Every structure is written in structure tokens, then in C-alpha cells.
Amino acid sequence: MVKRSTRYILLAWLLFIAAAVAVVFRTHFVADLSAFLPKSPNVKQQILVEQLKEGAIARLVLIGIEGGDATQRADASRQLQAELSKRPLFSVVQNGDPAAMQADQAYYFKNRYLLSPAVEKDHFSEAGIKASIQQLLIAMSGDSGLLIKKLLPSDPTGETLQILEQFMSSGGPRTEDDVWVSKDGQRAVLMAQLASSGLNTDEQALALDDIRAAFTKASQHTPQLKLVMTGTAVFSVYSRDTIKSEVERLATLGTVLVIVLLLLVYRSFRLLLLGVLPVASGALAGIAAVSIGFGYVHGLTLGFGTTLIGEAVDYSIYLFIQSGQEKKAYFWRTIRLGVLASIAGFAVLMVSSFPGLSQLGVYSIAGLLVAVLVTRFVLPVLMPTQLKMPALTGTATILDHVFEGLRHIRWVPIVLLVVSFTYLLMNHQRLWSRQLSSLSTISAAQSQLDAKLRGDFGNTDMRYIVSFHAPTQEAALQKAETVSGVLNQLVAANQIQGFQSPSNILPSVATQQKRLAAIPDQATLVKNLNAALVGMPVSADKLTGFVTAVTAAKQQGVITKAGLAKTASGVLLDSMLIRRANDYLVMMPLVPLANGLVTNTFQQSLDRAGLAGVSVLDVVEETSGVFGRYTEEAMTLSLVGSAAIVALFVFSKGWRTAWRISFPLLCAVVVVMAIFAWLHIQMTILHLVGLLLLVAIGSNYVLFFAEDETDRDLASRQKMEVSLVVANLATVCSFGLLGTSSVPVLSFMGSTVGIGTFLALIFAAMLVRQRYVKASE
Amino acid sequence: MQQMRKLSVVTRACVGISLLVAAATSMAAEWGVNDLMQSLSQKKAGTATFVEKKFISTLNQPLESTGQLAFTAPDRLEKRTLSPAAESMILQGDKLMVERADGKKLNVSLSDRPEVSAFVESIRATLAGDKAGLEKYYAIVLNGKPEQWQISLTPTQSKMQKVISQIRIQGTKTQIKMITFLQADGDRSEMTITETSSK
Numbered sequence: 021m022v023k024r025s026t027r028y029i030l031l032a033w034l035l036f037i038a039a040a041v042a043v044v045f046r047t048h049f050v051a052d053l054s055a056f057l058p059k060s061p062n063v064k065q066q067i068l069v070e071q072l073k074e075g076a077i078a079r080l081v082l083i084g085i086e087g088g089d090a091t092q093r094a095d096a097s098r099q100l101q102a103e104l105s106k107r108p109l110f111s112v113v114q115n116g117d118p119a120a121m122q123a124d125q126a127y128y129f130k131n132r133y134l135l136s137p138a139v140e141k142d143h144f145s146e147a148g149i150k151a152s153i154q155q156l157l158i159a160m161s162g163d164s165g166l167l168i169k170k171l172l173p174s175d176p177t178g179e180t181l182q183i184l185e186q187f188m189s190s191g192g193p194r195t196e197d198d199v200w201v202s203k204d205g206q207r208a209v210l211m212a213q214l215a216s217s218g219l220n221t222d223e224q225a226l227a228l229d230d231i232r233a234a235f236t237k238a239s240q241h242t243p244q245l246k247l248v249m250t251g252t253a254v255f256s257v258y259s260r261d262t263i264k265s266e267v268e269r270l271a272t273l274g275t276v277l278v279i280v281l282l283l284l285v286y287r288s289f290r291l292l293l294l295g296v297l298p299v300a301s302g303a304l305a306g307i308a309a310v311s312i313g314f315g316y317v318h319g320l321t322l323g324f325g326t327t328l329i330g331e332a333v334d335y336s337i338y339l340f341i342q343s344g345q346e347k348k349a350y351f352w353r354t355i356r357l358g359v360l361a362s363i364a365g366f367a368v369l370m371v372s373s374f375p376g377l378s379q380l381g382v383y384s385i386a387g388l389l390v391a392v393l394v395t396r397f398v399l400p401v402l403m404p405t406q407l408k409m410p411a412l413t414g415t416a417t418i419l420d421h422v423f424e425g426l427r428h429i430r431w432v433p434i435v436l437l438v439v440s441f442t443y444l445l446m447n448h449q450r451l452w453s454r455q456l457s458s459l460s461t462i463s464a465a466q467s468q469l470d471a472k473l474r475g476d477f478g479n480t481d482m483r484y485i486v487s488f489h490a491p492t493q494e495a496a497l498q499k500a501e502t503v504s505g506v507l508n509q510l511v512a513a514n515q516i517q518g519f520q521s522p523s524n525i526l527p528s529v530a531t532q533q534k535r536l537a538a539i540p541d542q543a544t545l546v547k548n549l550n551a552a553l554v555g556m557p558v559s560a561d562k563l564t565g566f567v568t569a570v571t572a573a574k575q576q577g578v579i580t581k582a583g584l585a586k587t588a589s590g591v592l593l594d595s596m597l598i599r600r601a602n603d604y605l606v607m608m609p610l611v612p613l614a615n616g617l618v619t620n621t622f623q624q625s626l627d628r629a630g631l632a633g634v635s636v637l638d639v640v641e642e643t644s645g646v647f648g649r650y651t652e653e654a655m656t657l658s659l660v661g662s663a664a665i666v667a668l669f670v671f672s673k674g675w676r677t678a679w680r681i682s683f684p685l686l687c688a689v690v691v692v693m694a695i696f697a698w699l700h701i702q703m704t705i706l707h708l709v710g711l712l713l714l715v716a717i718g719s720n721y722v723l724f725f726a727e728d729e730t731d732r733d734l735a736s737r738q739k740m741e742v743s744l745v746v747a748n749l750a751t752v753c754s755f756g757l758l759g760t761s762s763v764p765v766l767s768f769m770g771s772t773v774g775i776g777t778f779l780a781l782i783f784a785a786m787l788v789r790q791r792y793v794k795a796s797e
Numbered sequence: 798m799q800q801m802r803k804l805s806v807v808t809r810a811c812v813g814i815s816l817l818v819a820a821a822t823s824m825a826a827e828w829g830v831n832d833l834m835q836s837l838s839q840k841k842a843g844t845a846t847f848v849e850k851k852f853i854s855t856l857n858q859p860l861e862s863t864g865q866l867a868f869t870a871p872d873r874l875e876k877r878t879l880s881p882a883a884e885s886m887i888l889q890g891d892k893l894m895v896e897r898a899d900g901k902k903l904n905v906s907l908s909d910r911p912e913v914s915a916f917v918e919s920i921r922a923t924l925a926g927d928k929a930g931l932e933k934y935y936a937i938v939l940n941g942k943p944e945q946w947q948i949s950l951t952p953t954q955s956k957m958q959k960v961i962s963q964i965r966i967q968g969t970k971t972q973i974k975m976i977t978f979l980q981a982d983g984d985r986s987e988m989t990i991t992e993t994s995s996k
Contacts, residue, residue: 158882161860163895165851166960166980172855194910198956557858 026401033398036390037301043308048316050221078252080591082473083231085208085239087246093208094197096245099238100231104212105586107234109227114588115210116193116200124587128183129175131583133573135527136179137186139535143177144545144570150552152177157557174565176558186524193476202476207248209476213591214253221260224253250470258466263319266763271322274754278333281753285746286340294402295336301398302332302391309386310379320765321379331362331717332391334747338724339395340403341743342736352396354727357672358720359392364664365716368657369709374650376765377657377709416738419745423785430786433687440694451693452651453702484610484617486519486626488634489603493581496597496604497528499634503608506629515625518611522597525589532578539574542567610636654705658712665715673726681722684783685715692776706765710772717751717773718780720744725788748781830928830939833946838926840971842869843995847876849988866990868924874917888917915957919950919964920976935964943970971995 083100085093101115114120133139142148156178160169171180193200193209200209214227231249239245282292310317335355342351362384369381444451486503490496500523507519523531540548546560546567553560584590598605610617619636626634669678689711696703721744755777758770845866850859864878878884882898893905893913907914915934922930931937934957935950950964958981965977972995976988 157856157860160853161849161851161862161881162878162884162897163876163886165860165986166978169851169853169855169984172853194908557856557860559857562855 029397029401033301033394037304040304040308043311044304047307047311050316050318079214081212081214081228081231081249081251081253082477083210083212084202084248084473085245086206086248087244088242090197090205092242092245094199096235096238096242097199097208097210100234101210103234103237104231107230109215109223109230111213111215112586112588112591113210113212115208116195117198121588124589127583127587127589129180131573131579132175132179132183133539133570134532134535134579136182138177138179138182139538141538143538144540144548146548146551149177149548150556153552153556153558172558173562174569176563176566200476202472207476209473211477221256225257228253228257248469248473250466250473260319263763266761266766267319267322270757270761270766274757277753277757278750281746281750282333290404291340294399295333295340297398298336298391298394299332301394302387305390306383306387310383313382314379318376318379320376321383331751332387333750334720335392335395336399337747337750338743339399341746342739350727354723355392357668358723359388361665361668361719362388362716364668365661365712368661368664369712372657373653374705377654380709413738416742419741420738423741423789426782426786427789433684433783433786436691437687440690443694444690444697447697451697451703453704483639484612484619485637485639486608486610486634487606487637489605491603493597493604494529496606497523497526498530500606500608501528501531503631503634506626506631510625514613515622516610516617517613520592520596520609522593522606522608525593526579526581526584529578536574536577539570542571545570650705654708658708661712662715665719677726681719681726681788684722684787685718685780687783688714688718688776688780691779692772695775704768706768707772710769711776713769713773714776714780717777718784721748721781722784722788725784744781748777751777828943830937830948833939833948834926834928836926836943836971837924840870841996843867843992845990845992847988847990849986851984851986853984871925872921874921874924888921893917912956915952915954923948923966923973945969
């Protein structure tokens with residue numbers, strides 16, 4: 021006969037589970053790098069984040085071919101270029117082959133009269149033409165005359181040189197055997213741009229597979245060749261795959277470990293199944309809550325989530341092992357306070373601007389609440405009235421002795437605290453890592469490859485950028501022209517070596533129209549040309565190509581972005597002129613002088629020139645800025661979280677007890693930090709979160725020890741101790757597993773909590789546990 | 798008998814003379830690229846003025862430029878053009894620095910630009926007497942004698958052949974008098990060099 025209230029409880033639980041499952045089924049899971057990017061950055065960081073996520077730079081895949089000899093590499097490079105150019109996922113693939121660069125050369129040459137800054141009023145007057153041709157003749161008599169002389173018949177006014185001038189400061193990769201090669205010549209290099217900026221990680225993975233397939237085809241007769249790739253897409257896909265496989269591996273292993281542990285303790289499948297119920301319900305609730313709150317669940321949240329097993333399973337362990345004791349009220353009171361402490365700790369994470377952390381906060385709170393509610397209301401209903409727990413008296417007695425022994429060395433945590441604290445103070449400058457890369461899944465070898473390939477491409481390091489936004493493409497290009505004017509002065513004043521501007525590739529319509537207006541009709545042009553050539557060593561009949569080209573340019577009219585399809589310059593333009601939802605963002609890379617650039621001074625130069633809304637950013641500085649802010653935020657959050665937990669203790673237990681139970685946790689936190697410092701592991705925000713978790717989980721231990729009255733009977737006390745040890749083992753196992761992960765964020769958190777909770781238990785036993793006094797006395 | 802002896806004396810003298818001549822001829826034949834390079838490599842530094850004429854098919858008359866050259870062994874070569882526009886080219890080791898009339902500077906690393914490298918080595922390696930440096934890019938043929946020699950450099954790399962068909966360097970002893978670039982398209986440039994100092 022089941023009681024009515026019991027039926028309602030079971031029904032409510034089943035309904036809840038069904039609803040949660042329904043939500044989880046519709047959940048969108050992501051596993052890219054987005055969890056590391058801030059939600060509410062400042063303007064400069066916003067630009068950076070956008071670019072990291074989907075900018076033109078993010079769309080580039082740099083490819084290297086290694087091994088074999090130079091000819092084999094060059095052949096493979098050409099085949100790979102030809103093959104990939106055919107595939108729809110790529111907008112342009114370049115390998116330095118002049119044949120592949122033809123579209124670019126054709127664009128500049130064909131449109132030279134619209135692109136050349138020299139084309140102004142009077143440029144095609146008699147005097148204007150004479151001056152231009154004289155200048156070209158002088159250039160022809162100089163050291164590069166051999167190359168320049170080819171321009172004379174079709175471009176006697178030297179517009180091509182004017183255009184080239186604008187690109188002077190940017191070098192390219194080294195060329196050998198007509199393909200790009202690395203600086204040492206040991207690697208052929210190519211550049212592929214993904215067609216769409218909105219590619220998700222799955223599509224990026226497909227594109228990378230395309231590259232691999234094309235390479236396999238290109239190298240089928242030369243198996244000694246090796247393909248290497250780098251770029252945001254490569255990193256995203258790699259991170260996703262690593263996180264995915266890691267989360268799966270850890271979840272499986274963690275579950276198996278905890279199951280084995282529980283089976284050893286319970287020796288009952290029924291209890292095991294029951295023990296898993298709160299965990300499973302909590303995990304489902306957590307995922308559903310994050311899904312509802314954020315619209316998606318990050319794979320990393322799931323990774324952290326496996327750690328919840330560590331805490332949620334504790335409740336059923338406490339319940340089962342400590343069952344049968346008279347003081348139920350005391351038991352639930354302790355559990356309630358423990359859960360509240362954990363929730364207080366996790367709640368502060370929810371407000372983090374680091375999406376990964378706020379998801380973790382929501383996940384943990386929902387998960388813990390549901391787990392504890394299921395333990396409190398569902399498990400007692402489903403539990404057999406007579407629990408057949410194996411007699412753990414032997415183990416319990418030994419444990420009790422060990423704990424009793426630990427009491428005698430209660431000075432140890434105090435000494436450790438002092439030593440650790442001193443050590444931390446002495447090394448406080450190197451405690452924290454300020455590099456965003458320290459969180460990245462990318463291995464050191466991959467970062468090195470990335471740096472090497474980027475180095476091969478010369479000026480692709482976009483460290484200093486002049487940036488602004490404008491409502492339309494035309495407005496953006498016009499402003500870029502104004503900015504170029506100022507930057508040109510700064511180049512002349514030797515403040516920078518050079519810069520790139522989208523307007524050099526595609527001038528604004530206004531400028532183009534001005535240039536078109538400067539071109540006279542054919543009859544006038546011929547008349548001016550003939551008059552200009554009087555007394556010059558050139559005859560008009562050698563220059564017919566010139567008249568035709570100028571006339572054609574006038575007729576053709578304004579050029580648009582469409583003319584840049586399938587060109588490398590189009591890729592460059594896209595990277596500098598970025599279309600956003602409501603406006604256009606312009607990013608103009610600066611080529612600094614050898615001694616770098618002081619952004620503040622440079623910003624002042626721009627401001628003085630009257631350029632409003634144009635800012636200079638140092639990408640390296642901004643990136644560490646993003647991360648520095650994270651670390652500060654996480655420190656604040658951890659402190660607030662810990663303070664909330666302590667406040668809770670004070671509120672429910674009074675000052676004295678609150679101090680007594682907080683002290684072992686403080687010792688554990690400081691000692692763990694000192695261990696990391698001693699091992700030369702720089703701490704990141706994930707370590708901080710780990711410390712917060714340690715406080716949350718560890719508070720359960722201290723609370724049980726503290727609640728333990730001296731007049732309790734030995735058996736129930738020993739049961740409590742066994743339950744704490746088993747719970748701690750479960751935690752150390754699951755977090756310890758995380759500690760072995762190759763994903764840094766998982767491993768950082770895992771090692772912190774794994775080591776920390778163990779210390780917390782030991783310290784709690786030393787400092788909080790009271791000496792047993794026989795009840796009869 | 799007397800006659801015979803006379804004859805034989807004459808014969809012997811003739812044989813002797815012809816041997817001498819043969820020896821002299823073979824000595825001349827033995828003066829080769831190695832010897833020229835050896836003597837050129839003795840020179841440690843030198844300065845000169847130059848007049849360069851470019852004969853270009855699209856132009857009715859040659860383009861002329863003048864300036865100064867300076868060489869310091871083993872690998873520094875400066876070419877300063879003074880007219881019609883100031884321009885300088887300094888080659889030092891692997892680095893090529895170009896400075897134009899408007900003050901713009903350009904730095905090129907030769908190992909990054911093999912074609913530029915081939916071009917500048919034709920002059921620098923000749924001045925330095927660096928035969929191996931020349932042979933990296935050219936097939937060398939020497940004509941003439943130490944007092945009046947000419948080396949013809951034919952590019953061995955197809956990329957270079959597309960631009961230059963041959964480079965001819967004429968000289969007297971250790972002085973280079975003229976460098977002619979024959980371009981693949983039929984144009985040519987002639988640089989006449991007048992030495993002003995030498996060490």
C-alpha cells in the first residue's frame with residue numbers, strides 16, 4: 021500500500037525527468053572556443069572577439085607541405101591549389117604560383133586608372149602626361165629599369181608603379197620554383213580562405229577534410245610528403261574533437277570508477293542504482309537548465325558536469341551509510357547547510373562574463389538542488405525499509421583510529437598554512453598566468469607550427485591595427501581614404517613603416533568618380549599625348565595601348581567588389597573591410613618600425629589629425645587585457661563566493677563555529693595554491709574556480725565533523741566517518757580523472773579539486789573532529 | 798755529312814723553336830677562368846665611375862645614367878646613381894638595401910629572392926673573383942688574354958633565361974671595363990666603368 025503523498029512525489033519526479041529529457045533532446049551542444057571569449061567586452065575587445073570568431077583572419081587556413089624534395093613539394097603545392105580551387109567550400113586558394121595570381125594582376129592592371137592615386141585633375145593634360153612619362157623614363161634608366169620598361173607601351177604614365185607603391189611595405193612569402201616556400205625553403209606553403217564566414221565547426225571540419233583529401237590525391241605518388249595546417253578553423257575543429265572525446269572518456273571512466281567504488285561499499289546493485297538516481301536526475305536538470313537559460317550547452321560544461329557526480333553522489337552515500345541512526349533531523353540539517361554552502365559558492369559564478377563559467381554556475385546549482393531533493397524525498401521512498409548495508413565495522417574502526425591519530429598532529433595544517441602562505445607571498449608575482457593561450461586546448465607543438473607558418477607568410481601578424489566603423493561600405497571606404505592620408509604623413513614622419521588600406525584595393529565610389537572625371541575624351545587624350553611627346557625619345561605609335569586602355573577605363577565606369585572574386589586581394593579586402601549586422605568595420609594593419617609602436621602616442625597623432633572614432637589597437641595587449649580582466653573577475657567572484665559560504669556559516673552557527681569550520685578550508689586552499697606555485701604551475705581562472713569548488717565540497721566534511729556531538733554513539737559516528745571517506749574517494753576519483761585530461765581547463769580544475777578536497781578532509785579531521793567520549797561516561 | 802749536320806741543326810732549331818712556340822701557346826691556353834678569378838680576388842677594394850646606356854626597342858634613343866661604384870672585398874658592393882635621378886643600391890652579404898630619390902628605402906634579403914641574387918652575383922662574384930659564386934647561376938666562357946679579356950655568363954636557370962640571355966664582362970688585367978646585359982627580348986644595357994682607385 022503506497023501512501024498518497026508518496027505517489028505524488030514519485031509522479032512529480034517522473035514528470036520532471038520527462039520534461040528535462042525533452043529539453044535535453046532539443047539542446048544544441050557546441051564545443052568550439054566560444055566559452056573562452058567574453059560576453060560583454062569593451063569596444064576594442066569586441067572587435068577582437070568578432071575577428072577571432074568569424075573575421076577574415078578566422079577564415080584563413082594556412083597550409084604547409086613538408087618532406088620530400090623541393091620539386092616534389094612544388095608539384096604537390098600546384099596540384100593541391102588546382103584541386104582545392106574547384107571545391108565550393110573555399111573562396112580562394114593561393115600558393116604563390118604566378119598562374120594562380122593572374123586574376124590579381126589582371127585586376128590591378130585592368131583597373132589601373134581607377135586605382136592609381138596619381139589620377140587627378142590635369143593628370144592627362146599635355147603637361148601632366150609629359151611629366152608622368154619623364155618620370156617613367158627616369159625610373160627606366162635606374163636599377164629596376166629592366167622590369168619597368170615593360171610598362172611603357174601600355175602604361176606610359178606609370179599608374180602601375182603608383183599602385184605598387186601602396187603595397188610596398190607588405191612583403192610576402194619567399195618564392196621558389198614558382199610557389200611560396202617557408203623562410204628555410206624546407207616547406208611549401210599555401211593559403212586557403214573558407215568561403216563563408218558563418219561556417220560552424222562542423223562545416224569547418226568538412227573543409228579541413230577537403231584539404232586532406234585533396235592532399236592525399238596530390239601526394240599519391242610521393243608518400244614522403246606531409247601535410248600541416250593551422251588557422252582558427254583548424255584550432256576550432258581540433259578543440260571540438262578533443263573536448264568531445266575527452267568529455268566522453270572522462271564521463272565514462274568517472275562513472276565506472278564511482279560505480280566500482282559504490283559497489284565495493286554497498287555490495288548491492290539495488291543501492292547502487294538508487295545511488296545513481298540523484299546524480300542522473302541532477303545532471304539532466306543541469307543540462308536542461310543551461311539549455312533553457314543560454315539556448316545552448318557548451319561541451320566544456322558537460323566536462324565540468326561530470327565532476328558533479330563527485331558531489332551529488334555524496335548525498336546518497338551520506339544517506340545510505342548513515343541510515344538507521346536516530347538523529348535524522350541532525351543529518352538533514354547538515355546536508356541542507358552543505359548544499360546551501362555549495363549553492364552560495366556556485367551562485368556567484370552565474371554572474372561571470374565568461375560564458376563557460378556562468379553555464380557551470382547554472383548547471384551546478386540546478387544539478388545540486390535536484391540531486392539533493394531527489395535524495396531527500398525520492399530515495400527514502402524507494403529505499404528498502406531495512407537497509408542491508410554490509411557491516412563496515414572493521415574498516416570503520418580502523419578509520420576512526422586513523423582520524424583519532426590525526427588529531428595528535430593537528431599542528432601540521434597550521435605549520436603548512438604558515439609555510440605555504442609565506443611561500444606564496446614570496447612568489448606572488450608569478451602565481452597567475454595572464455596568457456589566454458594557457459587555457460587553450462592547443463598544444464605547444466601546434467602553437468609553434470602556427471607561429472612558423474604565419475612567419476612564412478610575412479606580414480600576416482596583425483598586431484597593430486587602426487580600426488573604425490562606418491554605416492555603409494561607401495562611407496567606410498571614404499573614411500579609409502581620409503585615414504590613409506593621415507597615415508601617409510605618419511609614414512613620411514617615420515612613425516610607422518607602412519600600412520594597408522581597403523581603399524587601395526577598392527577605392528570609394530566618390531574617389532573613383534573623381535578619377536573618371538579626370539579622364540578626357542579620346543580625341544583630347546590623343547591630342548595631349550602627341551603634344552607631350554614632342555622632344556621625347558618615345559613615339560606615339562608605340563603607345564597605342566595607352567590610349568585604348570584609358571578610353572576603356574572611362575567607358576567601363578566604377579569598379580565594384582565583384583571584380584575581386586577569386587583573388588587574393590579580395591581576401592585581403594575582406595579582412596580589412598568587414599560587414600557586420602548593422603555597419604561596416606574597417607581594420608587597417610600597420611607595419612611598425614623595428615622598435616614597435618606606442619599605441620598611446622600613435623592614437624594622439626591620429627586624434628590631432630582630427631580623426632574622430634578611429635582607434636589604434638595592439639592585439640597582443642588587448643588579448644592579455646581580456647584575460648587579465650577574467651582573472652580579476654574570477655578572483656572577485658571566488659572571494660565573494662567564499663565570503664558567502666562563510667557568511668552562511670556565521671548566520672547558522674555563530675562566529676565561533678563558523679571560524680572553526682572555515683579554518684581547515686582556508687588551510688586547504690592556501691596549501692593547494694602553494695603546491696601549484698612550488699610545481700611552477702601558473703594558476704588560471706579555472707584553478708580559481710577549482711578552489712571555489714573545493715570550498716563548496718569541503719564544507720560538507722567540516723559540517724559533518726562539526727555537527728558531531730561528543731555524546732553520539734560510536735557506531736553512528738563511525739558510519740558518518742566512513743561516509744565522508746567514501747564521498748571523498750568518489751570526489752577525488754572523478755576530479756582526479758579530470759586532472760589527467762589533455763584539455764587544460766578540465767585538468768586545471770580537476771587537479772585543484774582532487775588535491776584540495778583530500779586535504780580538506782584530512783585537515784577537517786585534524787582540526788574540527790572532536791575526541792570521542794563514551795556516551796556512558 | 799756536313800750538309801746533313803747543318804740540316805739537322807736547322808731541324809733541331811726548328812724543332813726547338815716549334816717546341817718553344819708550342820710551350821708558349823699552351824701556356825696561353827692555361828691562363829683560364831681560375832687564373833683570372835685568382836688575380837681578381839687579390840683586389841681588396843676599389844672605386845669607379847660608370848656610365849650606363851640602356852638600349853630599349855620602344856625608345857628612339859638610349860637611356861643614359863651615370864654614377865659611382867665601390868667594392869670592398871669580400872661582399873660589399875655599392876652602386877650610387879647620380880643622374881638622371883639619385884638612387885643607391887648597397888649590397889652587403891645577404892642584404893640588399895635600395896634607397897630611392899624620394900627617400901624610400903627597401904630592404905631585400907637575397908636568400909628570399911633567388912632571381913635578384915643571380916642578377917647581383919654576376920657583378921659581385923666577378924669583382925670578388927668568386928668562381929663558385931658565378932657557377933651557381935651561370936655557365937662561364939673566357940676569351941682573350943690577361944691584358945684584354947671577356948667572360949660570357951650564360952644563365953643556367955630557366956627563370957633567369959627568360960629575362961637575361963647573356964652577361965658579358967670585359968676587362969684589362971684586374972680592372973673591369975664594361976658590363977653588358979643582353980636581355981632575352983633583344984634589349985641591352987652597357988655599363989662602361991672607369992676605375993678611380995684600387996687597393
